[in-house]
Amino acid sequence: MEFRRLGRSGLSVSEIAYGNWLTHGSQIEEDQAQACIKAALDAGITTFDTADVYANTAAESVLGRGLAGQRRESLEIATKVFWPTGPGGPNDRGLGRKHIMESCHASLKRLQTDHIDLYQAHRFDHSVPLEETFLAFADLVRQGKVLYIGVSEWTAEEITRGAAIARELNVPFISNQPQYNMLWRVIEPQVVPASEREGISQIVWSPIAQGVLTGKYRPGQPPPAGSRATDEKGGANFVKRFLQDDVLERVARLEPLAAQAGLSLAQLAVAWVLQNPNVSSAIIGASRPEQVHENVKAAGVKLEADLLTEIDTVLLGVVEDDPRHTQSPRY
Numbered sequence: 001m002e003f004r005r006l007g008r009s010g011l012s013v014s015e016i017a018y019g020n021w022l023t024h025g026s027q028i029e030e031d032q033a034q035a036c037i038k039a040a041l042d043a044g045i046t047t048f049d050t051a052d053v054y055a056n057t058a059a060e061s062v063l064g065r066g067l068a069g070q071r072r073e074s075l076e077i078a079t080k081v082f083w084p085t086g087p088g089g090p091n092d093r094g095l096g097r098k099h100i101m102e103s104c105h106a107s108l109k110r111l112q113t114d115h116i117d118l119y120q121a122h123r124f125d126h127s128v129p130l131e132e133t134f135l136a137f138a139d140l141v142r143q144g145k146v147l148y149i150g151v152s153e154w155t156a157e158e159i160t161r162g163a164a165i166a167r168e169l170n171v172p173f174i175s176n177q178p179q180y181n182m183l184w185r186v187i188e189p190q191v192v193p194a195s196e197r198e199g200i201s202q203i204v205w206s207p208i209a210q211g212v213l214t215g216k217y218r219p220g221q222p223p224p225a226g227s228r229a230t231d232e233k234g235g236a237n238f239v240k241r242f243l244q245d246d247v248l249e250r251v252a253r254l255e256p257l258a259a260q261a262g263l264s265l266a267q268l269a270v271a272w273v274l275q276n277p278n279v280s281s282a283i284i285g286a287s288r289p290e291q292v293h294e295n296v297k298a299a300g301v302k303l304e305a306d307l308l309t310e311i312d313t314v315l316l317g318v319v320e321d322d323p324r325h326t327q328s329p330r331y
Contacts, residue, residue: 001044002300004280007174008199011117011148013076015274015299017047017203018292019283020059028287030062037066039289043296049177049203049283051080051122052107060110068112075117078203079107080152080177082122093331095125095133104140120150120177123328124158130165138169150175150203155326156194163198173200178326180204180279182213182254182272182311183242185321192278201280204273208284208295210239212247213269215255219245247318257310261303270298275308 003012018040023033040048050063060079067075081103084093091098107116119140125133140146149171151162159176166173176195178187180202187202195202208214242248251265258268273282284295312319 001046001296003046005201006118006148006203006280007201009148009172009174011076011174013047013203013281014045015281016043016045016270016296017049017078017281017283018045019049019205019285020063021051021054021205021285023059023285023287030065032287033062034066035289036286036292037063039286039292040296041070043292044299045292045296046074047076047078047203047281049078049205050111051083051120052085052103052110053080053083053122057085057106057110060107064110064112072113077111077113077116078118078120078150079111079116080120080122081107082125094128095121095136096128097132097136100133100136101140104145108145115144116146118148118150118175119146120152120175121154122152124151124154126328126330130161134162134165134169134171134173138171141171147172148175149173150177152177153179153326153328154191156190156323158328159191159194159198159200163200173198175201175203175280177203177205177283179206180273180276181207181209182269182315183209183247183251183319185319186323186325188321190323191326192276196278202276202278203281203283204279205283207273207282208266208269209242212239212242212251213254214264214266215251217243217248217251219248219252244318250315250318253314254311257307257314261301261307263298263301264294266295267298267301268303270295271301271303272308272311274298274301275303 002015006013050060081100086092137149154176163173180187255265258265270282273279286292
């Protein structure tokens with residue numbers, strides 16, 4: 001495993017992080033989830049990402065049990081706050097002070113830890129003053145319950161505004177967590193430049209495009225049984241945007257390029273996002289331990305410039321890079 005600094009901070013994270021969105025507490029049973037966590041630890045992964053909303057808090061509890069007994073100083077645990085949890089009362093969502101404080105304390109209990117290394121605003125909250133949000137984060141940092149602050153799926157303008165307030169409050173705001181992969185590059189035009197100016201790194205999710213960049217989905221064929229595209233609990237909604245024949249045909253043309261590099265297509269996809277110098281870590285998920293062992297092989301891989309150019313040529317016309325796709329809900 002290789003490690004990178006997160007933002008302009010002293011925190012190092014593993015190039016491959018393990019995340020449990022859509023899997024733990026939902027898609028797979030407890031014993032399988034624990035086997036995947038153990039596989040991640042055995043592979044040298046030290047960075048674990050979750051959120052209170054995943055499986056309506058159950059995912060945090062699964063991760064807490066899986067990491068219990070590990071040396072806490074050797075782990076970087078990240079979670080998030082924003083989306084509704086619990087019964088859905090008026091203060092059960094968003095980035096108001098009450099919800100942030102109560103959510104943090106609940107996450108600490110579920111994760112079985114006394115501090116969160118990286119606490120992330122899961123989306124931007126248009127209904128709450130940004131100063132209130134960052135003051136709550138600042139208080140959690142002062143209390144030692146949170147070490148660093150991050151965000152997820154914020155626009156360049158939102159990141160810039162947040163960074164200015166964070167500087168005023170002396171809050172270590174160091175990361176953004178966006179979707180990013182060969183097919184989905186909406187952060188490149190604006191978010192990455194803004195992040196670089198503010199000393200913020202990306203921890204990216206969906207580096208294999210919800211499984212599309214493994215090559216298992218084929219043009220003109222139904223999705224494989226048991227795949228994310230057949231999961232009605234939420235996975236199908238996220239993957240369907242990529243399940244177009246023209247996209248799948250281009251993905252199939254990447255397979256010989258991966259083979260030439262001595263990589264599987266999934267490994268090539270994960271390695272690709274790590275070529276971006278503003279990316280500190282790529283989050284992988286897994287329903288089987290073998291998937292963890294397979295994808296961690298992308299750590300430390302250096303892709304040649306000619307290969308990157310060939311990838312761009314193959315995918316020309318099917319890549320989404322419109323920054324307007326980065327947006328948070330209004331309520």
